[in-house]
Amino acid sequence: MASMARVNLDGNQIKPITICMIGAGGFIGSHLCEKLLSETPHKILAVDVYNDKIKHLLENQSWGDRIQFHRINIKHDSRLEGLIKIADLTVNLAAICTPADYNTRPLDTIYSNFIDALPVVKYCSENAKRLIHFSTCEIYGKTIGSFLPKDHPLLQDPDFFLLKEDVSPCIFGPIEKQRWSYACAKQLIERLIYAEGAENGLEFTIVRPFNWIGPRMDFIPGVDGPSEGVPRVLACFSNNLLRGEPLKLVDGGHSQRTFVYIKDAIEAVLLMIENPARANGHIFNVGNPHNEVTVKQLAEMMAEVYSKVSGESVLEVPTIDVSSKEFYGEGYDDSDKRIPDMTIINRQLGWNPKTSLWDLLESTLTYQHRTYAEAVKKAIAQTSAS
Numbered sequence: 028m029a030s031m032a033r034v035n036l037d038g039n040q041i042k043p044i045t046i047c048m049i050g051a052g053g054f055i056g057s058h059l060c061e062k063l064l065s066e067t068p069h070k071i072l073a074v075d076v077y078n079d080k081i082k083h084l085l086e087n088q089s090w091g092d093r094i095q096f097h098r099i100n101i102k103h104d105s106r107l108e109g110l111i112k113i114a115d116l117t118v119n120l121a122a123i124c125t126p127a128d129y130n131t132r133p134l135d136t137i138y139s140n141f142i143d144a145l146p147v148v149k150y151c152s153e154n155a156k157r158l159i160h161f162s163t164c165e166i167y168g169k170t171i172g173s174f175l176p177k178d179h180p181l182l183q184d185p186d187f188f189l190l191k192e193d194v195s196p197c198i199f200g201p202i203e204k205q206r207w208s209y210a211c212a213k214q215l216i217e218r219l220i221y222a223e224g225a226e227n228g229l230e231f232t233i234v235r236p237f238n239w240i241g242p243r244m245d246f247i248p249g250v251d252g253p254s255e256g257v258p259r260v261l262a263c264f265s266n267n268l269l270r271g272e273p274l275k276l277v278d279g280g281h282s283q284r285t286f287v288y289i290k291d292a293i294e295a296v297l298l299m300i301e302n303p304a305r306a307n308g309h310i311f312n313v314g315n316p317h318n319e320v321t322v323k324q325l326a327e328m329m330a331e332v333y334s335k336v337s338g339e340s341v342l343e344v345p346t347i348d349v350s351s352k353e354f355y356g357e358g359y360d361d362s363d364k365r366i367p368d369m370t371i372i373n374r375q376l377g378w379n380p381k382t383s384l385w386d387l388l389e390s391t392l393t394y395q396h397r398t399y400a401e402a403v404k405k406a407i408a409q410t411s412a413s
């Protein structure tokens with residue numbers, strides 16, 4: 028149970044608040060709920076259409092009434108405004124946020140990330156409630172450097188690749204590359220929230236996650252998700268490793284990403300929640316600039332770590348190349364490189380990520396192996412018997 032004398036970064040006592048968390052049943056929401064319940068006195072009104080990832084929290088009697096689940100689809104449910112009204116703060120995590128959907132379900136993607144978020148912003152603004160809204164690093168799109176020839180010396184200059192909240196442009200591809208439907212919808216909702224702050228005084232914080240990964244991310248196809256579904260890269264590669272098949276590298280796996288451990292990133296969100304004077308009116312990159320790899324390097328490292336935690340040997344051919352058209356379909360495009368600038372979050376909240384890529388993969392793949400290895404074996408046996 029949390030201590031009653033907790034103070035924030037300015038030495039002020041932290042008073043218990045009620046948080047309306049929309050999308051609480053997802054990957055990030057489940058970790059944020061866990062953190063709030065175990066380390067703070069705050070109360071959560073957890074809103075989602077699913078609750079499998081927070082069942083362990085909902086069933087634990089020791090939290091008392093500090094977590095309440097409301098099965099609500101925010102697209103069409105009049106109860107949402109009432110919950111926002113009784114809360115002190117709303118955290119909006121709800122979204123379609125798997126790249127396989129951006130080009131194949133662009134309408135659902137745009138509605139989910141823009142239209143469905145509109146009432147949330149409106150209710151917060153009209154009722155003078157604080158909002159923490161989850162956007163994305165994908166808002167930056169492609170780097171300026173991606174337009175230079177491969178061996179150009181300016182590619183070494185951070186001005187050509189480092190992503191800064193208050194400086195970098197948002198560079199998306201053409202409309203027919205529907206991959207950018209998500210980034211574009213997220214950009215417009217960011218602009219709307221910013222404008223509500225400027226014109227109507229909405230107290231807001233916008234979070235731009237840079238590839239947060241860890242346990243409970245997405246699903247393993249055919250085990251706890253659709254058999255044909257395509258989750259994000261951590262779950263795709265975990266699924267390949269669990270099935271003993273090569274990891275698929277889209278267009279050679281040359282794109283670069285920085286990965287941050289979910290537990291580090293959640294520390295940053297808690298600082299935002301408990302330090303409103305330092306977080307309001309800001310947009311924060313939240314990522315780990317030291318954990319950069321190409322997708323190919325990620326695949327190789329995951330194969331090595333998985334072999335260590337499972338005791339199985341690495342495949343002779345651990346990866347295979349696949350075209351983006353074959354893997355994602357028409358209209359896919361990619362972010363080339365994503366390194367977050369950390370100046371603003373460092374200055375405002377003093378936050379820094381701690382966990383190396385190897386360590387975060389070791390704990391995550393230990394979880395994946397423990398949670399899924401048996402179920403995957405059974406699913407394979409059933410498929411070969413039928």
Ligand code: NAD
Nearest residue numbers: 050052053054055100101120121122124161163236238239
């Ligand atoms: P997630 O898919 O695990 O969680 C989203 C949750 O929102 C799901 O549980 C889903 O059921 C719920 N939801 C969606 N539409 C809803 C609706 N209409 N009504 C009620 N609930 C609804 O995704 P996540 O990784 O936890 O991401 C959370 C947020 O962070 C999203 O806004 C996403 O765009 C953003 N984000 C995450 C990452 C990352 O690295 N995980 C990166 C960039 C952006």
Ligand code: UDP
Nearest residue numbers: 126259260261263275276277280282322361
């Ligand atoms: N990717 C891949 N193989 C897979 C899944 C994803 O090579 O099985 C690549 C994808 O093309 C992208 C990167 O991995 O370059 C990260 O993809 P993810 O779905 O995690 O989301 P993104 O970081 O693009 O938002």
